[in-house]
Amino acid sequence: MTTVLKTEDLRKQFGELTAVDDVSIEIDDGDITSIIGPNGAGKTTFYNLLTGVLEPTDGAIWLRKDGELADITDAPPHEVANAGLSRSYQITNVFEGLTVRENVRVARISHENQRLDFRSRAGSDEALEADIEELLSLTGLTGIADTKCDTLSHGEKRTVEIALALAIEPSVFLMDEPTAGMNPTEVTEIVSLIQQLDTNLDATFVVTEHNMDVVTDISDRIVVLAEGAILADGAPEDVLTDERVTEAYLGSEAV
Incomplete structure (x- = not known):
């Protein structure tokens, strides 16, 4: 597999608050990667950094373009999109x-x-x-x-x-809570659509999602963020049975 999106020591601070804390990750083509975490874990901020909506305090972001990883760390949103990184939002737009x-x-x-x-x-x-x-x-x-x-x-x-x-025509598609607000029938339809698109397109899908049934159904890999840092990263069967992940969600109704 080939790395299509990469971050190294990516960090975002808002005053004394560290929303994303030295996140280093490589996203490979061929996988659907789900990024989950409790509310306030840094998922939305991480997406905003990847898409150029926010500038990182430190670290770097690379996106594969024309066969090579290109540095998009300081690129504005329209340049990030033109380079092949697309995003759908939690609120319909x-x-x-x-x-x-x-x-x-x-x-x-x-x-x-x-x-x-x-x-x-x-x-x-x-x-x-x-x-x-x-x-x-x-x-x-x-x-x-x-x-x-x-x-x-x-x-x-x-x-x-x-x-x-x-x-x-994205090479990487970030999906932000694709099933938010949906009824069970709509959730089933969107899950099926994501799986079909993953099969039929060259785009690599990265998903944040609160519905753990959806995460389990679609994910080849799960990355868990907690307090802005990576808590766990691996195959669904390993991550979802990790005691650290269970503790991070203890008392939380959704992930």
């Missing part, structure tokens, strides 16, 4: 007044750095439209492609957000 197809079109044109009005390109660019149809098919959205997003269910909106993140 779609254009509510547009259709599913129009949302995907906006994301795809943005990736191509097109400055033309997205509506004017509808149907006029065969390659663009083919890409959009492929994304809709990959994510199971073809049947609701012309439905406005403000009428969709929560689970459908989350799926649209996944399609938008995939529109930039």
